[in-house]
Amino acid sequence: MNERAHPRLCVVGHPNRGKSSIVSTLTENDSVSISPESGTTRSADAFEFELDGRVLLTLIDTPGFQRARQVLSWLQRESVSPGDRPNRVKAFLAEPGHPERFPDEVQLLRPIMEGAGILYVVDGAQSPSPLDEAEMEILRWTGQPRLAVINPMDTQAHQQAWERTLGQFFQWVRVFNPLTATMPARQALLRAVGELTPSWSEPVQKLMQGLAVRDQRRLTDVSEALAAYWAEQLLKSVPVQIPGAIGRQRAEAVLRQSLDEHETRFFERLRSAWGHHHRSLERQSPWELDSDHLMNTETWYLWGLKQRDLLWVSGSAGAATGLALDAGLGGTSLLAGAISGGVLGSVGGWLASRELPGRRFGWLPLARQRQVMGPVRHPNFPLVVMARALTFTRQLWLRPHAERSAVVLRAEAEQWSREDQVRLLGWAKRLQQGRWQPKHQDALVSWVQAQLQLSLEEAFAQEESTSWVL
Ligand SMILES: Nc1nc2c(ncn2[C@@H]2O[C@H](COP(=O)(O)OP(=O)(O)OP(=O)(O)O)[C@@H](O)[C@H]2O)c(=O)[nH]1
Ligand SMILES: [Mg+2]
Incomplete structure (x- = not known):
């Protein structure tokens, strides 16, 4: 052609x-x-x-x-x-x-x-x-x-x-x-273009196939990236530089900031990968994650992660006012500290190499002697990190390029079953205890992909049910 x-x-x-x-x-x-x-x-x-x-x-x-x-x-x-x-x-x-x-x-x-x-x-x-x-x-x-x-x-x-x-x-x-147009509305319009003249029928079909292939690839890629991001957040810890309470407080603040920054970075990466470069988006972007969004139980409620809906929370409800940070010596925390300290460079590399973090970095010199803050052990944490990331991923995916307003992270409850919650918390535990294996990684990526696919399909079905086709 x-x-x-x-x-x-x-x-x-x-x-x-x-x-x-x-x-x-x-x-x-x-x-x-x-x-x-x-x-x-x-x-x-x-x-x-x-x-x-x-x-x-x-x-x-x-x-x-x-x-x-x-x-x-x-x-x-x-x-x-x-x-x-x-x-x-x-x-x-x-x-x-x-x-x-x-x-x-x-x-x-x-x-x-x-x-x-x-x-x-x-x-x-x-x-x-x-x-x-x-x-x-x-x-x-x-x-x-x-x-x-x-x-x-x-x-x-x-x-x-x-x-x-x-x-x-x-x-x-x-x-x-x-x-408001998402893919079904665009496809309906493109189909009409393909019928305007016989010579456009094949090129438009190619265009629609190309979009479908692109979106399938995008789904795979973003699911891997999101799973990697989630794992990194769960393993994140920072060294405590000064002994005693002040040192712990400082480390805690650094950890919070690092979690927020990482979330923002992931969001920005998706945003530019999907062509939302417009300046007003950056300027108005309401990602004020320097406050304690991630750790704040109020935020969890906002996200629909009500305590009564969550597993394991009752046992630690006393700690639900804020942080349950693990400041410990050695073991997993230490390993996690090494990972989030930038040694790894990119979790993508870890995913690609399919090596266990424990095996790959266990030999790190001197790390054994450092005290670290983190990773965050609160049982809500894995669910909150995942819910937020899935939500802004979906919002960005569905956002037409003519829509230039700031991305507002809407509070949307994730309708996770008990089973899904248990799986997520189970993966979180494995990660934090250094018992993570490639098969868990595969399962997590598939789970993320299924979640995203489901919510996108729901949005498309909703669009198809409205009266945009004459
Ligand atoms: N509420 C609403 N506003 C829309 C819609 N489509 C476009 N707008 C807004 O209408 C305004 C004009 O949109 P443009 O796309 O610049 O219109 P245009 O026809 O290219 O305008 P000119 O270049 O000035 O001829 C912008 O503020 C858009 O955000 C719509 O479907 N609903
Ligand atoms: Mg114009």
Whole structure:
């Protein structure tokens, strides 16, 4: 198949209707400029969606029409048969002076007349107007493949009126909300693109297969990374530098900070791996993990990890006001200290080498003589670390690239069965006691993968049950 045969679509519509938002979400690119102000997009810019280095879709973001009525009256000035209308549009483009008089129209009609399809965006909250009709009529004159998208914006008050109108000008009409769309909504829209013209059917199928393969790989990768992150948090400890209570207090503060920083790092890693680079995301990011989020029982309640729901907690409920840290000499703590002290470099390496931490690092010199704070032994801790990580992973996964607000870590209870809780706590215990084996690692990764898959499928099913397909 010719490399250039992938679909190219020019995104057209009135200012502020969510054109750029649609481009951003469909191309998974958060560098597309979006803002509540009209006229944000000032020139026609192409954005490509690539998988494994191959361009599979190009969307051309445009400012839309500025002088649609004048253009239409120029086109209609001469009587032409329907079959000659595309030539009339070409004549419009070739007319001297038009690039200066109609810069926006020329910018958007040129790529269309060079073979791009049309993705026309309307706001479902506003009723169709004569100006819209002029735009749609011009687009019909181009004779190019055409798809209309109703962006529900705030309400879908005029959806039916739009459906009746759009149906007269476009081959397909779809409802698509770029701020909430996840994979099923994107797939539905892409399917419609694939049906616009026979030559796009195969490239769109390839694109959809590519996305499915990419997401499967992403699921495997993130499950391994999340399992590794969880294990590292559970093994984290810091050396106590000064003897006595003050030394312990300081070490405890350092440990808390290190846990928070690690959580933030994991979150940031996912964020940039999945293309959410936008600056406002960083600036507004509410990850204030310098407070005692992880250790605070209030937070556990927030996370739905109520004590009565947890196993083993009653035995240590007295300690549930905060920390149950293990400041000990030698043994596992010591080993864990060595690991989280950066000797390992990356847990990915450990996962890949499939070596037991105990065997690999047991020989470390001098470590035996250092006193360490940690790892955290509180029985809620493994559950809280896992619940938080699974939640922000899911939130990031489902986040469309047009959504630029801060990621707010929502309090969502994990519906873990007793059995799941026991398994997690069992793994935590093994890790902390140095009885961790590759088979446990495999089981943990599979468990994480199943959890993520389930929650993503739930979100997709929910999206499919809403009325985004006409
Ligand atoms: N509530 C809501 N807001 C949306 C939706 N889609 C886009 N917006 C918001 O509408 C505003 C305009 O979105 P853009 O994507 O910049 O619109 P545009 O059509 O490219 O605008 P111009 O480039 O100015 O022509 C932004 O603040 C978006 O966040 C939607 O489905 N619902
Ligand atoms: Mg725009």
